[in-house]
Amino acid sequence: MPLNASTQALLARLERSRPVLVTGATGYVAGQLIRRLLEEGLTVHAAVRDPGNSERLAALMALYERLPGELRVFASDLLKQGSYAQAMAGCGVVFHTASPFVVSVLDPERDLVRPAVEGTRNVLEEANRQTSVERVVLTSSCAAIYSDNADAQDTPRGCFD
Incomplete structure (x- = not known):
């Protein structure tokens, strides 16, 4: 997956002596x-729900074993205020990729939107508390706008934007 131009430019300007936090580290975008x-x-400080889950961390550990950077894994709960403090300590940049995602949704507002907003708020509030954090990059994926084919039929021009 190629990085967009703004992310590439940010990488070129990063303060290399400080760690970088990536939330939702076991996700695809992360x-x-x-x-x-x-x-x-x-x-890289990798924030995950369960650092003891070696199966979920296998892909990250494989990257770490073959690439020159350093990887540190931290337990963080997106919906628990303050749980990113340890992972974020000393970081210059936070890439926020974490968002609750479930396939079976009865109430989209309750099951997806509210947890995503609350989780993002928790991460941003922690970033404000950390004096080292200079930038927060909020990411998303097509999953944020994608549903099923029936929904796409009802959209203008047959696509989501």
Whole structure:
């Protein structure tokens, strides 16, 4: 997955002596980002729900073993205020990729939107508390706008934007 121009420019300007935090580190977007950060030789603080889950961390650990950067894994709960403090300590940049995602949704507002907003608020509030954090990059994926084919039929021009 190629990085967009603004992310590439940010990578070129990063203070290399400080770690970089990536939330939701076991997700697809995060994994691609972490690969690139490790290739650059950066220290990545990877925030995950369960650092003891070796199966979920296998892809990240494989990257760490073959790339020059440093990887440190931290337990963080997106919906628990203050749980990113340790992972974010000393970081200059935070890439926020974490967002609750479930396939079976009965109430989209309750099951997806509210947790995503609350989680982002928790990460941003922690970033404000950390004096080292200079920038927060909020990411997303097509999953944020994608549903099923029936929904696409009802959209203008047959696509989401």
